Amino acid sequence: MSSSLHAVVSQPYKHGFVTEIESESLPKGLNEDVVRAISAKKNEPEWMLEFRLKAYRHWLTMEEPRWPNVDYPEIDFQDIVYYSAPKKKPTLNSMDEVDPELIRTFEKLGIPLSEQKMLANVAVDVVFDSVSVTTTFKEKLAEAGVIFCSISEAIQKYPDLVRKYIGSVVPYTDNFYAALNTAVFTDGSFCFIPKGVACPMELSTYFRINNEESGQFERTLIVAEEGASVSYLEGCTAPQFDTNQLHAAVVELVALDDADIKYSTVQNWYAGDENGVGGIFNFVTKRGLCKGKNSKISWTQVETGSAITWKYPSCVLLGDNSVGEFYSVALTNHKQQADTGTKMIHIGRNTRSTIISKGISAGQSNNSYRGLVKIGPKAHGARNYSQCDSMLIGPNCQANTFPYIEVGNPSAKVEHEASTSKIGEEQMFYFAQRGIGAEEAISMIINGFCKDVFTQLPMEFAVEATKLLGLKLEGSVG
């Protein structure tokens, strides 16, 4: 493209940008200039822009994946705003304009009314106070040498660290949404735990999608150096009002020798209403690299929200004796669709992985587990244990299990167990005959079913997750 032609083509857009700057938002659509504009807006170094552009150009050559067992209308990628700041968010005039269902949800989550009133300003993350968590403890973390900040800040302050690791686990060529994310991500978290440091507290990010629409493409990078350990909590507990929105995040974890990363998620994006109108399309790439020997990465997820979830938190077990774990509860209700699971890629010797997946389908939802266990030719003594249980509530939902097992080393041991059960009339009658009502019965059955996963969650999260499942299933039986 000649420079004059370029100027002409980008002109209307540049104008758009200038006028939009006051509202801190770019116009809809995606092209190289949008990518440049995002990078410029964030005052990024040249290498970062190059990284984004490469990803964008590659994305143009890619096809949207159609293999997941989910169904949704074509996404118009030119009909999306790729950069938008909080001021643009429509403000609610009073509590009366808040969806009553949302108010009830917050009441049941135990958030007092005074805090709910803050919701009227749509600062939902105020409720969870994520900002104060990160700022309050920054100093204490810094004393331990731990870096915990937004990815944008990290790119400015710690460019060498970011440059070394970003894209090293999920390259932009990895998949359609990873490429898109790399091109346009606007925020996210960065954690760096230096050699030998056990992070003195649990790090948590309650995602900022609520006050920043830019959070739809967030990027998280966590690096634990030799012998370091960290537990990171990701909460997506805020409902959304909007029609279908695309959320395409990338999370990369790197564990060096003897390092240990535990990553827990409670995902409760807006799931759409009972009729499947609205809700988030949650297309997320999460992967951990056990780069060093004896390293360990553990994913625990409780997925209850989103209209569509497409997500496979995975572990690449490169270091000898490294360990990967995946504990998952995925609940779908109404017309939600989930295609989620994990990949355990065994490359090093004596690598071990555990997969515990619990899928719960209610309403007319469709819930699939999809998992790959791959044992490479040099992974002598590798072991995997997988257990995938599905539970059906009601006659109109679906549960599917798609396990893929590829074993390239004869000394490997791979075990896979699966079960499907149904909360049936007999079970409900048994509870009723003991005086226990339907809602409590379901909550008890579900919590029992998910116990192996909930015990992996940090305490507060386990409590939250338990409540959430109860809320989500309310009225689905009886």
Place this chain on the structure above:
Amino acid sequence: MAKGDIILEVRDLTASVAGVEILKGISLTVRAGEIHAIMGPNGSGKSTFSKVLAGHPDYEVTGGSITFMGQNLLEMEAEDRAKAGLFLAFQYPIEIPGVSNASFLRLAYNSVAETRGWDELDPLEFDDFIREKIQVVEMDPAFLERSVNEGFSGGEKKRNEILQMAVLQPSLGVLDEIDSGLDIDALRIVSQGVNQISNDNNAMVMVTHYQRLLDYITPDFVHVVSDGQIIKTGGKELALELERRGYDWVREEFERRTVTA
């Protein structure tokens, strides 16, 4: 309830499942302090009767009436029947993976507590309470930490049912083949449990195939059910006679009677 008060009054009860009539006019009066045994051949409607009493949703009551503790039982949901003091010991108890027996029992206890006028118990209080109750069925405290009925042997499941009855202290215990699949030791333990729970203020209705249960639990009345009706009622000696002679003679006697009547 005092001895002799009417706990359950069933009149001309008819009920069907999936459109097929199973109960064809059952009448039965149960008073406080009584133990009733309901016997009869397979498919006669014994288990259906117990499920209808408990309010199983698959069974449709098509006629007659049931009064329980002065209330119209047929207007009550299964849950409310349980709260009011009707307990069904299941022939096939349900497994609940991941839910400890102790937390299930406590939830059940606290669910009925308000209706019964009891205080709800917190986990510590309940622990004291339950440790006493498990002695009724000679159960190891380790059972309390295991998932409800999961991996339990047949005998353990039945003991667990009786433990639940001990916890919920019903006015009426309906025991659906509580003796099936039990070895002799388990039968003794289960029976002793029932005898300990049984008193002048409550009543038991036991559905059984075998007289051997009645060696341990002495019934006041034995009813023979055949083709959805009670065709003969007698004392405990009737069970012994059934053991010796089978059911056909009762049926024949009943048919002669109905023909002459």
